[in-house]
Amino acid sequence: xxxxxxxxxxxxxxxxxxxxxxxxxxxxxxLLALGLASAICIVYRQYGIFAWSVLATIYAASQVYxxxxxxxxxxxxxxxxxxxxLFSSVVFVAALVNLERKTLxxxxxxVALVYALFYLALSLGLxxxxxxxxxxxxxxxxxxxxxxxxxxxxxMMSSLMVFGLCLSFTRAFVDKKWxxxxxxxxxxxxxxxxxxxxxxxVTIFALVTYxxxxxxxxxxxxxxxxxxxxxxxLIVGLNDHAFRPYDLFGSNDSSATIxxxxxxxxxxFVRDYWLFGVGLASSRDDTINLMATTTFFFSDIxxxxxxxTGGVVxxxxxxxxxxxxxxxxxxxxxIGFERADxxxxxxxxxxxxxxxxxxxxxxxxxxxxxxxxxxAAYYIFLKSxxxxxxxxxxxxxxxxxxxxxxxxxPAPELQDAPLQAQxxxxxxxxxxxxxxx
Numbered sequence: 001x002x003x004x005x006x007x008x009x010x011x012x013x014x015x016x017x018x019x020x021x022x023x024x025x026x027x028x029x030x031l032l033a034l035g036l037a038s039a040i041c042i043v044y045r046q047y048g049i050f051a052w053s054v055l056a057t058i059y060a061a062s063q064v065y066x067x068x069x070x071x072x073x074x075x076x077x078x079x080x081x082x083x084x085x086l087f088s089s090v091v092f093v094a095a096l097v098n099l100e101r102k103t104l105x106x107x108x109x110x111v112a113l114v115y116a117l118f119y120l121a122l123s124l125g126l127x128x129x130x131x132x133x134x135x136x137x138x139x140x141x142x143x144x145x146x147x148x149x150x151x152x153x154x155x156m157m158s159s160l161m162v163f164g165l166c167l168s169f170t171r172a173f174v175d176k177k178w179x180x181x182x183x184x185x186x187x188x189x190x191x192x193x194x195x196x197x198x199x200x201x202v203t204i205f206a207l208v209t210y211x212x213x214x215x216x217x218x219x220x221x222x223x224x225x226x227x228x229x230x231x232x233x234l235i236v237g238l239n240d241h242a243f244r245p246y247d248l249f250g251s252n253d254s255s256a257t258i259x260x261x262x263x264x265x266x267x268x269f270v271r272d273y274w275l276f277g278v279g280l281a282s283s284r285d286d287t288i289n290l291m292a293t294t295t296f297f298f299s300d301i302x303x304x305x306x307x308x309t310g311g312v313v314x315x316x317x318x319x320x321x322x323x324x325x326x327x328x329x330x331x332x333x334x335i336g337f338e339r340a341d342x343x344x345x346x347x348x349x350x351x352x353x354x355x356x357x358x359x360x361x362x363x364x365x366x367x368x369x370x371x372x373x374x375x376a377a378y379y380i381f382l383k384s385x386x387x388x389x390x391x392x393x394x395x396x397x398x399x400x401x402x403x404x405x406x407x408x409x410p411a412p413e414l415q416d417a418p419l420q421a422q423x424x425x426x427x428x429x430x431x432x433x434x435x436x437x
Contacts (some may be wrong), residue, residue: 001107002029002032002033003029003030003033003034003037003088003091004107004108004111004369005029005111006026006027006029006030006033007026007030007084007088007369008111008115008157008160009022009023009026009029010023010026010027010030010081011081011084011157011365011366011368011369012115012155012157012160012366013155014115014118027078027081030081030084030088033091034053034087034088034090034091036094037088037090037091037093037094037095038050038053038090038094040090040094040097041090041093041094041097044097046090046093046094046097048379048383049089049090049093049375049376049379050090052087052089052375052379053087053088053089053090054087056083056086056087057080057086057087059086059317060080060083060086060087060280061077061080063080063083063277063279063280063309063310063314064076064077064079064080064279064280064282065279066276066277066278066279066280067278067279067280067281067282067286068279068282069279070273070278070279071278071279071286071290073281073282073286073289074282075282076282076283078282079280079281079282079283080280082280082364082365082368083280083363083364083368084368084369084372085321085362085363085367085368085369085370085371085372085375086317086321086368086371086372088368088369088372089372089373089375089376089379090376091372091376092104092372092373092376092377093376093379093380096376096380100336101335101336101337101338101341102337102338102341104373105167105337105341105344105345108163108373109163109164109167111160112160112161112163112164112187113164113183113186115157115160115161116160116161116164116186116187116190117186119154119156119157119161119190119193119194120186120189120190120193122154123154123190123193123194124193154194156190156191156194156196156199157366158194158196158199158352158355158361158365158366158367159348159352159361159365159366159367159368159369159370160366161187161190161191161194161199162187162191162199162203162348162351162352162367163344163345163348163370164183164186164187165184165187165188165191165203165207166203166206166207166343166344166345166347166348166351167180167340167341167344167345167348168180168181168183168184168187168344169184169207169344169347170339170340170341170343170344170347171340171341171344172184174339174340174343175340191203198355198358198359199351199355202223202351202352202354202355203351205223205351205354206219206223206347206348206350206351206354207347209222209223210343210347215329216328216329216342216343216346216347216350217327217329217330219329219346219347219350220326220327220328220329220330220346220349220350220353221326221327223326223350223351223353223354224322224323224326224327224350224353226354226357227303227322227326227353227354227356227357228319228322230302230357231302231303231304231319231356231357233245234263234301234302234303234304235303235304235307235315238263238266238267238270238304238307241264241267244260244263244264245260245263246259246260246263247260255300258295258297258300259300259301259358261293261295261296262295262296262297262298262300262301262305263301263304265291265293265296266298266301266304266305266307266308269308270307270308270311273311274307274311274312275311275312275313276310276311276313276314277307277308277309277310277311277313277314278290278308278309279309280309280310299359299360299361299364299365300358300359301358302356302357302358302359302360303315303318303319303356303357303360305360306318306360306363306364314363317363318356318360318362318363321362321363321371321374321375322353322356322362324374324375324378325349325350325352325353325362325370325371325374326349326350326353328345328346328349328374328377328378329342329343329346329350331377331378331381332345332346332377334381334384335377335380335381335384337377345370345373348370349370349374352367352370355367
């Protein structure tokens, strides 16, 4: 709870309402939660996930110092907070040592619901709620683009809104809990008011393909293939100075224009810094000074932006995280998540993976909290597999027998019962329980 609240306050910029020191306090609480979770993982000998978090933190810090060394700028480690998902999986593994899967999902959904209510109130100006005037609070706003009918609006944490929408959908139609249609409408209204076309498109795509295919595994494969193919085309296109893919959206679209300018700007750097990238700038001013433009945003050009900051090394890590997120339907239910919860979380991962074509949100955005959960869940999946005579991953061994990763009360979907055909919308089995494959 400490980590999630601090994460939302920090990444969602809500901390601006607490005054000039609000973001510092939120970041401090995040670090406190990370330290506590790391200690819990060490006590229960979950060394694998702790080692991942340490290595990821070292990588993020090296990105900052690499930029500082290469371009003669000051290094500020506060910049690595954009990579929080790379090293915060310890929080969710530590939570799952004692908590039921249902508890984790409910807590995350509760935080998402409170955020959605706040976002709606802020967007509609309910109760006189206005954006703060503290320095830096202007980041809450996104400029209008009246040429395409898009007014000025508030920045949105897409991960929470997409997760809330997908979970509301699956709990309504899979578990037949129709009250969740109300929360579905709430999250849908928030996404609509955000005017984020890409988020809207990938979420609709994930839900529609889920209805048609009836299986999150197939949806994940489809979403990842689309993301991977488009990303490869965009990265290979960096070799051609005449290749301007974002111009297809037209010259009247300011978002497409900024993305096109950002895409072109990377072409002058990736050839010389293709292995490790140019590094992570400590501030927006450092990026502007390097690129000699105020219209460059690496977070607006998907995998190309990751290639720009992290090179081939960062790109490989990003692809692995995206694959784990998109393919989460293959392992979430197997480790104890109930079907509706597993499907809702997996669909959010599929949507955020597809969003990586435009914005690498799973890498350096609000969706890094989902990245952390998916990495933790995959780690648990690896730990829960039957032991081998010669394990390929000895660093995942050990740990106490209890508290363990096994849920205290097995979900009905995971009990050893014959599979039976079910009737109704979305009631087709999404996969086999481990041991029946």
